[in-house]
Amino acid sequence: MTHVLVIGAGPAGLSAAVAAGDAGARVTLLDSGDGLGGQYWRHLPPQRPAQREARLHHGWAAFDRLRGSLVGVEVVTEAQVWAIETVDGIAVHVLIGPADAGGRAARTFAPDALVLATGAHDRTLPFPGWNLPGVFSAGAAQALAKGERVAVGRRAVVAGAGPFLLPVAQSLTAAGAHVVGVYEAARPAALARGWLPRPWRLLGAARKGGELAGYAAHHLGRRVPYRLGRAVIEARGDGRVEAVVTARLNADWSPIPGTERTVAADAVCVSHGFTPRLELPIAAGCRIGPDRFVAVDADQRTSVESVYAAGEITGIGGVDAALVEGRIAGARAAGAPAAAADLKRRTATTDFARRIDAAHGIRRGWTSWLRDDTVVCRCEEVAYGPLRDAAAATDQASLRSLKLTSRAGLGICQARMCGRTVEELTGADPARAEDTTDRRPLAAPIRLGDLAAPATTCGKDTHV
Amino acid sequence: MNADVVVIGAGIVGAACARALARTGLSVVVVDRGAPASATSARGEGNLLVSDKAPGPELDLAMLAADHWPHLAASLADELGPGFPDIEYDRKGGVVVATTEEGAEPLRAFANGQAAAGVEVAHLTPGEARSLEPHLNPAITAAVHYPQDAQLQPVVATEALLASARRAGVRVLAHQEVVGLVRDGERITGVRTASETIGTSAVVVAAGPWSGEVAAVLGADLPVRPRRGMVLVTARMAQRVFHKVYDGDYFGATQSADADLQTSSVVESTPGGTVLIGSSRQQIGFDDRLRVNVLAEVAGRALRLFPFLAGTPVIRAYGGFRPYVPDHLPVVGEDPRHPGLWYATGHEGAGIGLAGVTGDLLCAQLTGADPAIDPAPFQPSRPSLAAHLTGGAA
Numbered sequence: 001m002t003h004v005l006v007i008g009a010g011p012a013g014l015s016a017a018v019a020a021g022d023a024g025a026r027v028t029l030l031d032s033g034d035g036l037g038g039q040y041w042r043h044l045p046p047q048r049p050a051q052r053e054a055r056l057h058h059g060w061a062a063f064d065r066l067r068g069s070l071v072g073v074e075v076v077t078e079a080q081v082w083a084i085e086t087v088d089g090i091a092v093h094v095l096i097g098p099a100d101a102g103g104r105a106a107r108t109f110a111p112d113a114l115v116l117a118t119g120a121h122d123r124t125l126p127f128p129g130w131n132l133p134g135v136f137s138a139g140a141a142q143a144l145a146k147g148e149r150v151a152v153g154r155r156a157v158v159a160g161a162g163p164f165l166l167p168v169a170q171s172l173t174a175a176g177a178h179v180v181g182v183y184e185a186a187r188p189a190a191l192a193r194g195w196l197p198r199p200w201r202l203l204g205a206a207r208k209g210g211e212l213a214g215y216a217a218h219h220l221g222r223r224v225p226y227r228l229g230r231a232v233i234e235a236r237g238d239g240r241v242e243a244v245v246t247a248r249l250n251a252d253w254s255p256i257p258g259t260e261r262t263v264a265a266d267a268v269c270v271s272h273g274f275t276p277r278l279e280l281p282i283a284a285g286c287r288i289g290p291d292r293f294v295a296v297d298a299d300q301r302t303s304v305e306s307v308y309a310a311g312e313i314t315g316i317g318g319v320d321a322a323l324v325e326g327r328i329a330g331a332r333a334a335g336a337p338a339a340a341a342d343l344k345r346r347t348a349t350t351d352f353a354r355r356i357d358a359a360h361g362i363r364r365g366w367t368s369w370l371r372d373d374t375v376v377c378r379c380e381e382v383a384y385g386p387l388r389d390a391a392a393a394t395d396q397a398s399l400r401s402l403k404l405t406s407r408a409g410l411g412i413c414q415a416r417m418c419g420r421t422v423e424e425l426t427g428a429d430p431a432r433a434e435d436t437t438d439r440r441p442l443a444a445p446i447r448l449g450d451l452a453a454p455a456t457t458c459g460k461d462t463h464v
Numbered sequence: 465m466n467a468d469v470v471v472i473g474a475g476i477v478g479a480a481c482a483r484a485l486a487r488t489g490l491s492v493v494v495v496d497r498g499a500p501a502s503a504t505s506a507r508g509e510g511n512l513l514v515s516d517k518a519p520g521p522e523l524d525l526a527m528l529a530a531d532h533w534p535h536l537a538a539s540l541a542d543e544l545g546p547g548f549p550d551i552e553y554d555r556k557g558g559v560v561v562a563t564t565e566e567g568a569e570p571l572r573a574f575a576n577g578q579a580a581a582g583v584e585v586a587h588l589t590p591g592e593a594r595s596l597e598p599h600l601n602p603a604i605t606a607a608v609h610y611p612q613d614a615q616l617q618p619v620v621a622t623e624a625l626l627a628s629a630r631r632a633g634v635r636v637l638a639h640q641e642v643v644g645l646v647r648d649g650e651r652i653t654g655v656r657t658a659s660e661t662i663g664t665s666a667v668v669v670a671a672g673p674w675s676g677e678v679a680a681v682l683g684a685d686l687p688v689r690p691r692r693g694m695v696l697v698t699a700r701m702a703q704r705v706f707h708k709v710y711d712g713d714y715f716g717a718t719q720s721a722d723a724d725l726q727t728s729s730v731v732e733s734t735p736g737g738t739v740l741i742g743s744s745r746q747q748i749g750f751d752d753r754l755r756v757n758v759l760a761e762v763a764g765r766a767l768r769l770f771p772f773l774a775g776t777p778v779i780r781a782y783g784g785f786r787p788y789v790p791d792h793l794p795v796v797g798e799d800p801r802h803p804g805l806w807y808a809t810g811h812e813g814a815g816i817g818l819a820g821v822t823g824d825l826l827c828a829q830l831t832g833a834d835p836a837i838d839p840a841p842f843q844p845s846r847p848s849l850a851a852h853l854t855g856g857a858a
Contacts, residue, residue: 083756087753393623394501396623401506404506404620442781446777452766
């Protein structure tokens with residue numbers, strides 16, 4: 001019986017696991033979180049379920065259906081994949097237990113096929129004051145609102161770029177915050193290029209109309225100002241955020257002098273898009289395309305035999321794309337053909353991903369809102385000025401050397417937060433393997449004691 | 465483009481050679497097929513060790529380097545000013561311990577031999593060792609202190625040497641692969657890269673573990689092979705390791721010709737607050753795939769030295785290829801079969817420490833000056849290398 005290992009239990013991974021099981025494979029589904037659903041369907045833990053979960057989440061019925069279809073699938077939560085070896089077939093090394101705990105159980109999987117559905121984390125561009133308490137990544141704010149029903153502040157500003165800003169604003173409102181404004185960096189012209197003047201029309205065509213129309217009605221109803229072509233360029237406050245400065249942006253996202261406005265706020269939630277989590281695909285040897293997503297064919301096959309990828313690591317396409325890609329990947333990994341309807345839908349969702357990038361993709365002019373003392377790498381507290389100085393002093397554009405001379409990206413998060421930013425600021429060429437910050441042979445921190453326990457980490461899996 | 469000398473390789477050894485040559489007034493071009501300071505020089509620990517070398521020519525070179533680095537570090541800092549990142553030179557000293565009864569006597573004997581060769585050596589009781597390193601495993605069986613061992617940040621050191629070289633007129637051409645030589649009869653007249661020909665009569669191969677491949681492209685043969693090493697980096701922590709601390713098995717790993725995996729433990733803190741844990745030696749060609757068993761063995765050995773590290777998170781693992789030569793000596797000199805073709809390579813894991821003196825030694829030979837150390841043991845023509853050369857003597 002074919003053993004399919006699926007990594008990531010968000011929309012893509014869940015649908016892959018169900019599809020692989022339906023196709024007759026033995027399936028193991030891993031997720032590093034303590035429940036299923038991933039970032040998209042993040043919800044309260046089962047010991048304290050919410051009454052209105054279904055109303056708080058889009059597509060909750062789809063989630064319920066998928067969750068209910070996992071019959072026969074071995075589900076392992078709190079499973080942190082820390083390494084993938086490709087020396088003798090594929091070996092996936094996993095520690096199971098609460099993150100950061102000692103003595104986690106070690107398992108190693110050697111599946112017949114692997115589906116990677118590790119998703120993306122939100123990307124936040126730095127700005128002066130972004131390291132003040134009270135500034136959150138929109139993803140973190142969303143997670144607190146959805147997972148804990150906690151609003152990150154009373155007067156919140158949501159800023160950045162992309163369709164994700166709207167659900168974040170909605171979750172914050174639902175959790176009790178007053179959202180004083182949503183600032184979308186993309187200007188109307190860019191949105192028109194990517195979508196149409198009225199985005200929900202196009203979204204409707206892509207069958208996401210219900211979702212975005214809901215947001216639009218919600219915002220109109222609650223009178224949350226939604227500003228296009230404007231960004232938060234500074235957060236101010238004594239010890240924590242008290243106000244933000246916004247400014248209108250040129251088409252290249254450089255702020256237009258004289259358009260600054262100061263808004264009182266005690267929380268700023270920022271998202272400028274998403275960065276795919278690529279360390280596991282890279283560790284598995286998968287080719288990464290020039291757009292910095294895992295390269296896949298129409299069957300979601302990567303460049304590595306028996307390794308498939310689905311969801312945001314193949315392009316930021318939203319939940320519908322993830323579900324379709326997951327179904328295709330799961331079926332193909334199990335050795336079954338993909339449904340013709342799914343292959344057709346995939347074409348539409350790929351187009352959707354392209355449109356998001358055309359409308360909301362980061363433009364190079366954003367760097368002009370940085371100051372020399374704006375911290376770029378928060379783990380190692382490396383500011384923009386010193387990073388530029390190190391590049392100038394060494395006449396260096398190569399990332400490996402620059403990271404080691406400036407320490408940018410060397411900290412505990414291993415450039416997950418700042419990597420893409422450091423690449424852009426230093427003019428690194430991501431087409432060169434040495435210039436990517438996404439390569440992390442250790443995919444997650446591991447205690448030295450756990451690493452030194454070869455008896456449990458090196459054998460083939462005996463549990464399944 | 466023309467130059468008196470073309471140096472192939474912009475790692476720390478190539479940088480030191482180019483700098484030394486340019487400071488005598490020669491025009492020098494450095495070419496590298498990748499980015500400068502980004503391959504072997506960026507994938508090690510920054511060891512400047514005398515403690516791991518047995519009496520002989522390499523130890524002589526290392527002792528010269530130990531005396532030389534403080535001056536070199538100071539003059540680079542002077543020349544490049546406070547705006548340049550710190551090379552973090554630190555003569556912190558090494559503490560070598562034996563972790564087994566069988567290992568104790570060989571360590572003491574090894575240290576005595578080094579002392580006779582002029583190395584500063586202090587035998588420590590376990591109690592004395594623990595006063596130098598309070599968190600060391602009390603179960604150690606012997607310990608020796610080597611005050612001359614030092615550490616630096618290898619990438620900054622390489623960049624500093626390159627920056628200093630540029631100030632002396634050196635041109636550094638990144639992302640240019642050398643594809644061959646131009647000759648007039650036996651005489652070298654130029655180096656061809658993928659995009660141009662650089663007129664020159666002298667070529668220095670300083671391409672680290674790729675030196676054998678580069679020599680082949682130039683029509684020569686040189687028995688330099690890659691040997692892979694892996695290093696672990698922990699999360700930042702309050703400093704609890706104060707010297708370069710390693711177990712005596714390191715000698716076995718560095719001095720061995722065995723292709724199989726060997727590990728020994730080298731543990732030290734960095735100014736960044738992380739702890740570096742090395743390292744392994746494995747001959748597997750240029751295969752850079754992760755091997756969990758290698759990391760496990762490195763981790764296990766480190767825990768024998770510092771049990772407290774068991775709960776410390778490792779946040780990164782990196783690996784690199786070291787230039788291995790069968791007789792374990794650097795190759796610094798002219799190829800007698802190919803006049804004008806010079807080598808500065810083969811330092812295995814010691815290239816960071818030996819780079820400065822290697823640059824000077826190469827430069828002295830090439831310019832006809834008096835070298836600071838006898839160059840004979842490092843010649844490509846030395847007898848211990850003859851058996852490994854396939855081309856035979858011209």
